[in-house]
Amino acid sequence: MITDTTSLNAPIARNMLFERCSIPDVVLCKPHVFRDQRGYFMESFRQDQLDDFVGFKIDFCQDNESQSQFGVLRGLHYQKTPFSQTKLVRVIAGRILDVAVDLRKGSATFGKHIAVELSDTNKCQLLVPRGFAHGFVVLSEHAILNYKSDNYYAPDFEAGIRYNDPQLNIDWELDEADLLLSAKDLSLPPFEAASAFEESNTLYK
Numbered sequence: 296m297i298t299d300t301t302s303l304n305a306p307i308a309r310n311m312l313f314e315r316c317s318i319p320d321v322v323l324c325k326p327h328v329f330r331d332q333r334g335y336f337m338e339s340f341r342q343d344q345l346d347d348f349v350g351f352k353i354d355f356c357q358d359n360e361s362q363s364q365f366g367v368l369r370g371l372h373y374q375k376t377p378f379s380q381t382k383l384v385r386v387i388a389g390r391i392l393d394v395a396v397d398l399r400k401g402s403a404t405f406g407k408h409i410a411v412e413l414s415d416t417n418k419c420q421l422l423v424p425r426g427f428a429h430g431f432v433v434l435s436e437h438a439i440l441n442y443k444s445d446n447y448y449a450p451d452f453e454a455g456i457r458y459n460d461p462q463l464n465i466d467w468e469l470d471e472a473d474l475l476l477s478a479k480d481l482s483l484p485p486f487e488a489a490s491a492f493e494e495s496n497t498l499y500k
């Protein structure tokens with residue numbers, strides 16, 4: 296039986312820090328890590344705090360996990376409307392460079408990108424809004440990613456742009472000889488062929 300109701304009205308304990316990147320709709324999230332002699336605990340996801348920060352409810356519906364070895368580059372991928380996806384990316388093991396490219400037509404940062412290191416040591420996560428292409432390269436011996444999306448996988452609506460398009464000017468931090476891509480990713484079209492997102496297909500619907 297609840298006798299003391301004050302705790303029920305306590306403000307949400309902020310166990311998650313949020314910071315807007317230079318492309319403001321892309322958000323860096325950092326959970327508070329509780330460490331003790333046993334190891335650590337953290338709330339790796341809080342829907343309420345995330346929605347509170349972005350000012351909008353993001354209805355995640357799918358969790359993904361992928362494991363890759365050093366030098367693997369997956370991307371740059373996106374799903375076309377109406378199956379475009381917001382993604383919340385985190386690294387369970389290892390270290391990656393995570394990249395989000397703005398494909399929203401009319402955006403002041405159209406064609407610009409955010410690149411940030413996510414790792415099992417910094418515990419940082421990246422919120423990649425709808426209207427962005429997403430990709431990453433593995434900088435450690437191997438990496439395991441877990442990421443949420445707010446739209447289901449729709450293979451008929453999958454699209455992508457070439458990771459090394461000079462117009463994007465992305466520094467993937469590794470030598471070309473160290474990179475390992477799928478045949479699909481090696482044959483992705485250049486940036487200018489990207490189906491720019493017409494409507495404001497961003498985090499804020």
Ligand SMILES: Cc1cn([C@H]2C[C@H](O)[C@@H](COP(=O)(O)OP(=O)(O)O[C@H]3O[C@H](C)C(=O)[C@H](O)[C@H]3O)O2)c(=O)[nH]c1=O
Pocket residue numbers: 359361369370372373382429430431447448477
């Ligand atoms: C993405 C996805 C894939 N699959 C199947 C399709 C293939 O048989 C297999 C591997 O797919 P793919 O090679 O497209 O996986 P990635 O190269 O890691 O693709 C992902 O990499 C970049 C970084 C992303 O942001 C996207 O989530 C996604 O495009 O998984 C599914 O069944 N469901 C899915 O949601």
